[in-house]
Amino acid sequence: MKILTPAPDFTLPNLSGTPVHLSDFKNKKHLVLIFLRGFM
Numbered sequence: 001m002k003i004l005t006p007a008p009d010f011t012l013p014n015l016s017g018t019p020v021h022l023s024d025f026k027n028k029k030h031l032v033l034i035f036l037r038g039f040m
Helices: none
Strands: 011-013 019-021
Touching: none
Parallel strands: none
Antiparallel strands: 011 019
């Protein structure tokens, strides 16, 4: 994958279990993704 290539769309559950799609945030100014690995 090259630098500045758009990320592929994916879906993950939020803390409530509701599916959230990356595309839901398209055209927003800022987006922070946090992946907790084995923390919870």
